[in-house]
Amino acid sequence: MMKHRSLLLLTFLFYIMTDVNSQNFIHPGLLHSQSSLERIRELVRNKSQPAYGSFNIM
Incomplete structure (x- = not known):
């Protein structure tokens, strides 16, 4: 019985x-979509504030 169990x-x-x-x-x-990540990438690439400043802090 024990072997069966x-x-x-x-x-x-x-x-x-x-x-x-x-x-x-x-x-x-x-939490981000692909389009959201692309938007963030462009903001950082163009050094747009405050996104670029936040990126540098991170």
């Missing part, structure tokens, strides 16, 4: 681990 537990854990690893990772912290 252990085998069932191991099978279940294996299933969970393979399911988790098969999913693509999506970073939850990215």
